[in-house]
Amino acid sequence: MPDPLTTSDDVGTASAERNVLMRAESSAAARTGAFIAVTVALFCIQLDFFALNLAIPGVSHEFGVTAPAAQWTLSAYMLAIGCSFIVGGRLGDVFGRRGTLLTGITLFAAGSVGCALAPGLGPLVAARIVQGVGAGFVFPVSVSVISNAFPEETRAHALGWAFGVANIGTALGPFVGGGFTEGPGWRWIFWLLAPLSALALLIAFAYVPDSRDTSAPRQLDLVGCFTIVCCLGALTLAVERGSAWGWDHARTLALLGFAVVTGGLFLLRERLARHPLIDLRLFRNIPYVLVTGMGSIANMGYAVTVFVATLYLQGVRGLSPLTAGIVFLAPALLVALSGPLGGRLALRMRPTAVMALAGAVAGTGMYALSHVTAWWLYVPVFAWCGLGLGLGWTFSSVATQQVVPPARAGEASGVLLTFLVTLGAIALAGAAAAITSMTPERSPEEAYDAILRFGGVVILAAAVVVMAVRHRLVALGKAPPLSLHTAPLPVPSGDGAADARGGDRRTGEDRQ
Known part of the structure; x- marks a missing residue:
């Protein structure tokens, strides 16, 4: 099984030929x-x-x-x-x-x-x-x-x-x-x-041409499929219906407990399975973890911002749904443009750097949005926020493909999307619960602003963590500098060298 911590450039000519076949x-x-x-x-x-x-x-x-x-x-x-x-x-x-x-x-x-x-x-x-x-x-x-x-x-x-x-x-x-x-x-x-x-x-x-992981036998880990579906199903249902049932209701707690148990069984199964559904070594790929984490936080911010802005525009500003939809056009347009923008940035910046940039834009946008009221400033700030949040969760799908081998592209994308959707739903439920708990003591507008400020600070902190970890990897010689013109780092010889460092040759990042 190929090491998920390496890209196609990490393992020399043999790996490159294998990727061409895939x-x-x-x-x-x-x-x-x-x-x-x-x-x-x-x-x-x-x-x-x-x-x-x-x-x-x-x-x-x-x-x-x-x-x-x-x-x-x-x-x-x-x-x-x-x-x-x-x-x-x-x-x-x-x-x-x-x-x-x-x-x-x-x-x-x-x-x-x-x-x-x-x-x-x-x-x-x-x-x-x-x-x-x-x-x-x-x-x-x-x-x-x-x-x-x-x-x-x-x-x-x-x-x-x-x-x-x-x-x-x-x-x-x-x-x-x-x-x-x-x-x-x-x-x-x-x-x-x-x-x-x-x-x-x-x-x-x-x-559409066909392609697959030629190193993997045509076998699917059915036990792993069953346990992860049970885990995610229970967790999603608990999050989606928790506010209606009550977070302390027996059904909600039972579903959360079932999710924890089946999630633990899934991890145990993946450690023991000969051909696992998810190769857990994927999470030793530090750039992949950074990209997935930053993308998930950006998507959480996106879900919360859209939810809070909808309540604010209609509940505080008194706009009709159609007028509120017109206000949403500016951020929606920049969210759409964030896809092509991410593709262009990928030619000039390392994926982890793009994700950190997205976090900086999104975080400042969310924080500023809680302080502005004038329309001439609210709309452009809302658009700026949409650009950062859209770039964060959109480019994460692009970035994962740059930090894992093409053979494992579907697995890496599936894991990323699961985090995006599940954590986005959890953030939305958390925001709704927070608004409910704050409104007896604060006005709705104050509650909305507090949530946006908290989200902005969290996203900015995540961006700082991404760049700090990346800087540390560069200092340790496990990742190249930010310049795309820097030559790739030498590859340690043998799998044992990689495993001795916890499964990391260069953290899978010769372009990151």
Whole structure:
């Protein structure tokens, strides 16, 4: 099994040849087709999630159910997607990314049709679960498809543009959801997604080249799959429903306890399994840990900022949902642009440095947002905040592909996305609980400002930690300086040298 702590440049000519075999030979047409298929699929997933939030009242009214019951259409989706990232990423690495991508898009398209035709809340929730599983397969495999279809010199640029277009779906989601709900009906959200998903499926079938981890046997750790799905499912459900049930309710506590037990069993299984679902040595790759940690914190900040800003604009400023949506256009636009920007920065800066820069922009933006009230300053500060937060969680997917071998791209992406989604949901639940606890003694505006300031300080501190750790690695000779023109560090001979330092040859970072 290849050492997950090294990149393709770390292990000399033999490793480079092996990585060439792992990537499918792809023509320019195949690369373009793969890019379009992945981009359209990611666009659909982002649009779907952010559109349905505004459709909950419409779903509740049509089916004659309460708003909390209708909320299960969101909770079920989050539950399914959160449980599928790791399994989907590893399925692609082991059995082939093309087949896994096609399966994921098919499930998402079928789920979209099922949602559009659902006669009641139960079938709608079931179709949303199918959608979530499909999206959970598509996201990590899409990253690895791009990574293995494009050469190293253009890979980051392609990933950046793919996420940039996908983030347009994030920006359009509220308008599409609100517009369809007030117009022809919420079902048209899914009637829009179905043909777009079918288009992505046809293009992927025609053009996406196949690739996989050729060093791994075609075996899947089923016990590991079962335990991690149980762990993430219980944790996601507890976080999603904790505020409704009560954080001290028996159901919430039982789910959290079950998540802890199954999580421990998963880690034990991965240490003992011959072919684990996740090679735990991945977490000895310090640059990967830094990128994943910084990206997760940025996504937590993104979830909290959008939530708090929505409450502030409508509750304190008294804006209508449509007017508030217009205010969100500025940060949404910069979130969309953060994808291509990250691709360009990757050509000039080490991935860990880009992540620290994103944290600095996001942290200052969140902190400043809590102090401004004038519209002429609020909107640009909000946009600045969106740029940093968007760059942080978007570029993390690009950066992970630069600090791990292409053979393990799906696994690394699946783990990252699991952290992003799970910790984002936890941060959102924590922010809601904090607002509830503070409002008896403070005004809502003061509570919102306090949360933004706390989040800004946390993100800034994380950025400082990233650069401090990186500086220490440079001082120890385990990472190159920030200059991209510096020659790679010499590779210690033999695996034993790496293992003697805790499994780290150069922390996997000759470009980081």
